[in-house]
Amino acid sequence: MRNATLRKGPTLMPEPVDAIVEVRGVSKSYGNVEALRGIDLDFPRGKLTSLLGPSGCGKTTLLKIIAGLVNADAGTISVNGRTVSKPGPERAFVFQDFALLPWATVLRNVAFGLELRGKAAAEREKIARHYIGEVGLAGFEDKYPHELSGGMRQRVGLARALSVDADVLLLDEPFSAVDEQNRRKFQEDLIRLRTTQNKTFIFVTHSIEEAVYISDRIVLLSPRPGRISQIIEPEIDRSVDPDRIHRDKHYLDTVEEIWQGLKQYVD
């Protein structure tokens, strides 16, 4: 196993990468609360990048700006080289509180993104069924969200995002409302999906272990106003047994290193 590549400094970028999402000079304030200041960031195509930082540092804000759900005060977002300011079909969002329709079945919920985009019923249900299987929910198509556990509901949210075939998946603390056992299972599934689906994932979390476990790249944000304090690329071999990763020395060292960096912000 190789060493973690560590890059310090706010704007320093690694060797040229094929960036699918480029964030340039993004700032955002809510009234007199400055949430983000001068964010410059590239998200490499096909990788899973985590945004990690203390509570309130603007992770959700940055993710929603990338999604086009929140307008930045300054700066630009480009996806596939094109500047965007609104939601678009090349991005799909997975919500912290799942954001499922309580009155619709799993099948309709998963197909809902396609429904909104005007796909015919038969076709969108076929696609939805495929992704319901893909996230391990086969057999639950006709259940309603309130009949599912938190972990299963988030799988519905993930299947919905996968169904629309976006290039970039934006996930805002998708596991925070999921119990510990399910979270571990879900993280493993996400690692598997990342390799099979050939998509770019941008993942917000405030769990260091989670970030190191699943990410190709971790962007550490400083507390408000959020700025980039560090970029870490934990090069962990994920083809091995998941339980071994958690005991891997390199994994544990990286977690420790990030903790040392973040410790100063915690009182």
Added chain:
Amino acid sequence: MTIFGYRIPMMASLLVWCVAWEIVGRLDLMIMVPPFSEVLRAAVDLVQTPSWQSATVTTLRAFAIGMALSIVVGVPLGILMGRIKLADELLGMWVSIFSSAPLSALVPVLMILFGFGEKTIIAAVFLFAIWIIVLDTRAGVRHISPSLIEMAKSYGATKRALYVKIILWAALPEILAGIRLGLIRGVKGVVIGQLLVAIVGYGALFETFSRNFRMAEFWALTIILFAFALLISELIERLEAKVEFYAGAR
């Protein structure tokens, strides 16, 4: 054991009151209170008379039209107020004034505006029913989880889809609660309207019965009205329970 979905104790207590009524009636204390059995007999006779049947049709029609209008106007108005701050600030004050004002006092004004006829009754139903529908719809729209709206936007929902596929459904439990309360208020509206106009539907019947001291028929008509109001509220409650079930996970 249950009868028609009601547990026996309630039926039993109702029975006690009927017996009490019967006894008071038999004692001949007041001309106002004939025995209950006589009222029942009057009710059976009453529903067979053409005058009751046509009064019922008139009443139901005025009620239905008034309710339909207040739902068709009230729900969109409530959604508008729930979504758009300006609309809420402009209309909020009036809606809350009207929803708690003694509206019976306004029925004579309606008579001046709409004349002594069905139009006034319809207007009375509308006036009584609409405000609670507006208020509950507004509350329902306000309570929609912001992430549901963001979800729709992030998947490219059109304005129309946002309202038709998300907002209307997410607020449905509150909208139905508003409609149920509106129906009960609408019954009040139709009764008060007819009593004041007194030449239409049940109002005309009440007028005849009370002027001629036909108390058994008077009470029979009252009981029929009460039963009607209860039935409507019960039906809507059933529907609500179903919707509540789907909305359970909110």
